Amino acid sequence: MFSTSSIIENLNQEEGLEYKKLCRLLNLSKKTDKAKLDIALRALEELEIINKNKDNEYFNVKESNHLVAKIRCSSKGYCFAVRENNNEDIYIKENLLNYAWNGDKVLVRIIKDGVRRRSPEGVVDCILERTNQILLAKVEIIKDEVYGIPIDDRILAKIKLPKKDEKYKYNPINKNIVKIEIDLFPIAQQEGNGHVIKELTLNNNEKLDTDFVLSKSNIHRIANVQNPKLTVSNQQQRLDLSSKNSYMFKSWETENSPILPIFQIDKIKNNSYKLWIHTNTIAERLDLINKKSLQIFFDRFESFPLLEKWQNYLSDEICNAAKFNINEINDAISLCIEMNSENEIINWSFHLTKVKCSLLVENQHIDALLTRKSKARITSRILKPIKDYIEDLDKIIEISNEFRKNQLLDGKIELPKSNNNIESLKEILVHNPAEFSKEYFEPLNNNDIQTYLSPLLYEANSIWFNHSNNYGLNNASYISQELDYINVTEIIKNSELIDSNIELNDNGTLSFKKLVELCTDDNKKRILHKILFNVVRDNEVTLISNDNTIDDSKNIISPWTLPSFDFTNLMNQYNIYNMIINGKRNKSSGGNLINIMEKESWENVTWRLYNSSTLKSLDLLFNSVMIDKINEYKNKVRQFKSNMITIKKVRKAEKFIGNKYSGLIMAVQSYGFFVEIPELYVEGLVHVSTLSNDWYEYRSRQNLLIGRKSKNSYKIGDVIDIKIIKVDILKYQIDLEIV
Structure with a gap:
């Protein structure tokens, strides 16, 4: 199956490509596939992304006003088109997404320039590549119709299912989610359609964890790996x-x-x-x-x-x-x-x-x-x-x-x-x-x-x-990458990881490497490493x-x-x-x-x-x-690897619900704070709503939560007593409360 992206990749700006050769490159031989290609080519011409020369050959337009980007959505519905090379993100209103989903590769057109601290705004004109061909979802009945509701709340859509898939209706006790194969993505007034290909009953069923996390990471399990034909190695120059x-x-x-x-x-x-x-x-x-x-x-x-x-x-x-x-x-x-x-x-x-x-x-x-x-x-x-x-x-x-x-x-x-x-x-x-x-x-x-x-x-x-x-x-x-982008001063200020009596370099700053060396306390070391794992960027090829x-x-x-x-x-x-x-x-x-x-x-x-x-x-x-x-x-x-580690930690915590432990506060946010339980090597969230003895406000400069009346505070590095109260396998979440 071809994508819009694969069409554009096979064309270039200098030489035209005839229709028959494009079909061969895309491995298209069926009439139905060629009909879909014709529709895609006409649409790309209308958008002035490709064009035809006098010999009826297709080529990419040089001066296109479209930008290649990936859609990133939040659970609150805010969506941005993220460009390469750290260029400024483009804000996309929900009604201008044109049914692009989180993770999709798209062509975006800027319709409003950014001013001051506001991002530029744009519209998705073309979806180049869909990230999700298979969705993890809960089956729900809405107005007598069967729908798959994605468990990833960053995907702003629901998928209509055939009546026979009603039997997979979500049961909170069994935590039975399904894998849905998309038959038709939503377009214009047409709803997206799909069908259930597998049910995953996750409650007390660790055997399905790998399949679940693979699907959530959009990776297919490969049963039989096929590779190019094996040849004999060269024996002459060895x-x-x-x-x-x-x-x-x-x-x-x-x-x-x-x-x-x-x-x-x-x-x-x-x-x-x-x-x-x-x-x-x-x-x-x-x-x-x-x-x-x-x-x-x-x-x-x-x-x-x-x-x-x-x-x-x-x-x-x-x-x-x-x-x-x-x-x-x-x-x-x-x-x-x-x-x-x-x-x-x-x-x-x-x-x-x-x-x-x-x-x-x-x-x-x-x-x-x-x-x-x-x-x-x-x-x-x-x-x-x-x-x-x-x-x-x-x-x-x-x-x-x-x-x-x-x-x-x-x-x-x-x-x-x-x-x-x-x-x-x-x-x-x-x-x-x-x-x-x-x-x-x-x-x-x-x-x-x-x-x-x-x-x-x-x-x-x-x-x-x-x-x-x-x-x-x-x-x-x-x-x-040089580590200069990491604000060492902010890390020190927010976490109080090292003493204030430190020797700075000639520029009046502290190097990243020196920060790691100065942090000697075991608890503070664990916190520092956690912070660094989160702020150090991954390198790409x-x-x-x-x-x-x-x-x-x-x-x-x-x-x-x-x-x-x-x-x-x-x-x-x-x-x-x-x-x-x-x-x-x-x-x-x-x-x-x-x-x-x-x-x-x-x-x-x-x-x-x-x-x-x-x-x-x-x-x-x-x-x-x-x-x-x-x-x-x-x-x-x-x-996948990160989520696999997390889900196994959640599974471990699930066995100790109700148990009390001494924990170390690793991070503080406006909605609560994260606590590590060293005894289990797991981390959970104490949500601010569970702190019922006072009204707590978040002070970002001090990076702490403080009670308005009691002045009781919670900050990074505090050791507190907590209890595991709940886990959520679908969200990889461990909920804690103070005891």
Whole structure:
């Protein structure tokens, strides 16, 4: 099924596209589908978004007065069109939404400019892409008609259902909600229509939590993953390293978790070392420069844990072919990092290799290695079976520590993960060493060996960005944001996290990093971490091309080391493979060959690496449309993981309704305050309406609630006694009251 967005994406502003070719690109062959396309094309012409040239070919209008945006609605009915690049949001009145829903991608036209502090106002002229093809709803009877009322109160609509779906009428005791597939979105005077495809009875039924949260996050559960046809890996240029020992560091326990890279360490002259990072060769096994092949990935760009197993974006066939099994030779795409005796990087090179994993290093090993009393004498029953590998492992861990120390000196910060003792969340909370969308690192942790991979992979990803950028290649990257946007003074004032007697820098301010260091009290630390988790922005994948101006390449990485985790890694790994195979190594056929995969080789290259055909193929992968789709899916996955953790905490609290606990106030709002129960590692809301002993008003400057008569106050950091009174599974909410 095509969308308006897919029509526009297949057209450009320079060259026209004939109707038949557009149908082929959209995979339309049925008359009914072509009839829908005709309607869409006429509408887009009327709106002056597209046009036709003299040859009857379609193209996008250059000077369109429409802006691409996403609709964001509040539960109170206020709606805004949110634009990219932090441009000002556009206020959309409900009657000008034209039935666009929260999350929909739209074309907006500004009808009233913003003045002073008021946002500009606009109207939705075209819905490019619908976010919700399936809705979670309660079935209700309204005037003898059956309707689905979305449980997401930001969706300002109701869906008419067939009479037979009356049997799913909502029962508050059972909490039976339904999944509705939309047959017809509302338009003009026509109501939206749909039908129930599944009932979810959530009361005391944790088995349905995953399905519920997936649906609420607009992610489909994929039963059978289909991928492009598997090809045989290249065997001609491979460096055989299979006689060397390589090690996999793994905390994930689920069998189908992403395939981690393996590490090899070689000692060379003058106490220098070569660290080899061998990654699973997935990119060279797939045809990634075919438009039809790429479209297969458009409904999934990332692997993520579903508690009991992972939902992978790659098929089992591909993962099994690329998997590193113990003592089995397999192909890899590898990075060799050469370091001096101070663990400083002095050289690097990329290779196609053949490798063999010698040992799976687990949490018990890392803990035993780091806590052993003597390095000379091995007495641990855990370490004795791997005593021949210990010297290598010690050096890899040493390098990881050194890399992290340097990363922190460059301005990065560490924030620990929040505490958790819910067994079902164990896999989802294991550190993902390929997750770089956060502006902070998780500290190295003896209980999670994968935290020791992050400094190594971060450096490897940084190296590839540096290498490819010097050659002018496109890349999918993360650009680290400076933390200047965080108002440290406001955090201190509102939370009283540190003493007033502090030493400021030369500018009379306190750095973000210094704030974290000065907060020493355990309770205040927990509050600070909570505040920082909320205010630190997520990074999105960015397309880096020749058109970008790079101010500080130290803050940019191009992930490639875990291609089984997400499509961003796969794209960049394909870039490396393509450069090894197709990159031009000399100016003319008789000239000296240059190893273009080695550090600083670009200084000797004065010719184009690729011909125009190869560059055109790479543009299929590295373009803004692809990057937008990746970011959209990643946002859904982030929402899923966050909500999965929350619903399991709500389920836990549900078992202790009526129990009394001592809690810590973590945040204060005008409607109440949030209290953490350290004993359970859950957080709930004390609503202001439950404070019946007085009338409480919110003082924003002091960030507290204070009683008008009693002058009793509640502020961040107060320890109070509370009771769990109610939970709401549908809203992920825990309600508390003071005792």
